[in-house]
Amino acid sequence: MxxxxxxxxxxxxxxxxxxxxxxxxxxxxxxxxxxxxxxxxxxxxxxxxxxxxxxxxxxxxxxxxxxxxxxxxxxxxxxxxxxxxxxxxxxxxxxxxxxxxxxxxxxxxxxxxxxxxxxxxxxxxRPPAAVRPPSLSAVTDALNETGRAADFVASHLGAVLSLPPRPRLTLLDTLAALLACNFNVAESARSLGVRRQTVYYRLEQLRAMLGDLDDPKRQLGLLLALELSRGPEN
CATH class of the missing domain: 3.40.1390.20 (HprK N-terminal domain-like)
Known part of the structure; x- marks a missing residue:
C-alpha cells in the first residue's frame, strides 16, 4: 500500500x-x-x-x-x-x-x-508486511470445489497424463521448469540438472503431445493444470 x-x-x-x-x-x-x-x-x-x-x-x-x-x-x-x-x-x-x-x-x-x-x-x-507470495490456490480451489478440476487437467495435460509413470513425471517436471523461466532452455536445464539438448528433446515431445505452448493463455492454463495435478498435499 x-x-x-x-x-x-x-x-x-x-x-x-x-x-x-x-x-x-x-x-x-x-x-x-x-x-x-x-x-x-x-x-x-x-x-x-x-x-x-x-x-x-x-x-x-x-x-x-x-x-x-x-x-x-x-x-x-x-x-x-x-x-x-x-x-x-x-x-x-x-x-x-x-x-x-x-x-x-x-x-x-x-x-x-x-x-x-x-x-x-x-x-x-516497501511491500506491505502482510503480503503473501503469489499463489494460484484461489483458482485451483474454485476448480476443485466446483468439481471441474479433473476435466480441466485432462483438457490441458491429457496426452502426457496417459503416459507410463516415469516418462509422465519427467515431462511434467520439464514443463514446470520451462514455464517457471519463460521457456528459457538453458535455465531449465540448470534447474533440472540435465543438458540443454535433453530439454530441447523433451520440449519437442511436449509440443507434439500438447500443441501450442507459446500462447500466454495456454501457458496459464498449463500452470493451473500442473498445480491441480500435484494434489492438495503440495
Whole structure:
C-alpha cells in the first residue's frame, strides 16, 4: 500500500517540515517524489507525486499559476526549501494553494533532497508486511470445489497424463521448469540438472503431445493444470 503524504512527513528525513496548506488532503497516497525547479513541471506528472523545490518556479508573477498547474496536473504536494533565493512563500502561491486545497510544505532549514527522496522511495517501494507470495490456490480451489478440476487437467495435460509413470513425471517436471523461466532452455536445464539438448528433446515431445505452448493463455492454463495435478498435499 502506498504511503500517504502524512505518513511521509513522519519520516526523519522530513524533520522540520511545516504544512502551510492542504491539511485536508494529507491523506492522499504518494506515488513518487521528484526534485523539480521548472515552471512547467505539471506536463511531466503522471499523478500522485510529491515535488521538491528550492522555490525557483515561484519567482516572478507566475507563482499562483504554478501552484494551480501542479494541483490540476495531479501532484499531491509541493515541498519547498526556503533558504536560498526564495525565503518566504509568495502570497499568490499560498492563496492558490488554499483555493486548490493543495498541500504546500515548507522547510525553513537546508535539507538534503537526496536523503528526502531516498527515504520516501524506500517507504513507497516497501511491500506491505502482510503480503503473501503469489499463489494460484484461489483458482485451483474454485476448480476443485466446483468439481471441474479433473476435466480441466485432462483438457490441458491429457496426452502426457496417459503416459507410463516415469516418462509422465519427467515431462511434467520439464514443463514446470520451462514455464517457471519463460521457456528459457538453458535455465531449465540448470534447474533440472540435465543438458540443454535433453530439454530441447523433451520440449519437442511436449509440443507434439500438447500443441501450442507459446500462447500466454495456454501457458496459464498449463500452470493451473500442473498445480491441480500435484494434489492438495503440495
Amino acid at each position: 502506498l504511503p500517504t503524504l502524512a505518513e511521509l512527513l513522519t519520516l526523519p528525513a522530513f524533520a522540520g517540515a511545516e504544512v502551510r496548506s492542504g491539511h485536508a488532503r494529507l491523506g492522499q497516497p504518494i506515488t513518487w517524489v521528484h526534485v523539480s525547479e521548472i515552471s512547467d513541471a505539471a506536463r511531466f506528472l503522471s499523478g500522485g507525486e510529491l515535488l521538491l523545490s528550492t522555490g525557483t518556479p515561484l519567482v516572478g508573477e507566475g507563482a499562483g499559476v504554478y501552484i494551480r498547474s501542479l494541483a490540476g496536473g495531479g501532484a499531491h504536494g509541493l515541498a519547498l526549501e526556503l533558504v536560498r533565493e526564495v525565503r518566504e512563500l509568495p502570497p499568490a502561491a499560498l492563496n492558490a494553494a488554499h483555493e486548490s486545497e493543495f498541500p504546500l510544505i515548507v522547510f525553513r532549514q537546508e535539507v538534503s533532497f537526496a536523503e528526502v527522496t531516498r527515504a520516501a522511495h524506500a517507504r513507497i517501494l
